[in-house]
Amino acid sequence: MPSSPAHPALHTSTPPRIPPLPPSEWPPALRLLLADSQADGPGRENLFGTLAHHPALAHAWLSLARVLTHEGTLGHRRRELVVLRTAHRLGAAYVYERHRTPAAQAGLTADEIEATATDPHTHPWAPEELVLLQACDLLAANAPVPDGVWDRLARELRPEQLVELLVLAGQTATMCTALNVLRTPSDTTSSDSAARQRRHLTVRLDRERCCSAGQCVGAAPEVFEQSETDGRVTLLVPEPDQRYAADVRLAADLCPSGAITLVDTP
Structure with a gap:
């Protein structure tokens, strides 16, 4: 498995290739979506501002995200493990930092959150969570999933959960790739946010x-x-x-x- 940094690097000095639009320029429907999903936690203004360049795509992506978050069958803890591990493997700081709070709310301890960015074998994960993290590594690397790994997953997850796992990992990877290539800054590290803090x-x-x-x-x-x-x-x-x-x-x-x-x- 290719090596990756302990934590994704933040884009603190490189300007975004496509600057996120400010909320005042978002379509009303997009602002409503953000307002309706406040329970999902802070840290999405630059993400929504980036998606605002393509309103139809933004609506479709956010609709899928809402299903995975609020109607998914994997459970909150598994979902956050998949998101954190995928974001780590792809070096996506925005997504990784954004999901620290939801992960804690899903029951992951501070040590477990940190362990999602290390070799899985160095942390005492339960066997069913260890194979989940291993599957995330394979999917993030676009590597084949061996029968042995799949069989272990299938013993723990129902068919609809297996499908959801693949879609969740893919959706997370899509956003990680887009934000990385666009150099979208994390809300907490953007110059605008820093100025507001003062x-x-x-x-x-x-x-x-x-x-x-x-x-x-x-x-x-x-x-x-x-x-x-x-x-x-x-x-x-x-x-x-x-x-x-x-x-x-x-x-x-x-x-x-x-x-x-x-x-x-x-």
């Missing part, structure tokens, strides 16, 4: 203009809350922590009545 964000909400759409609540539930009394939105945190800045900006973009105003100062 700024102070104040949120202003005009409740009289609020039309009770509630999209801001879906985008930033830590900052906005919808009243059960009149349906209008209430501002919970006028000066949110910078970790919620991207969500708040998305909420302002999604607001159909323009009731949310952001003041961004050094």
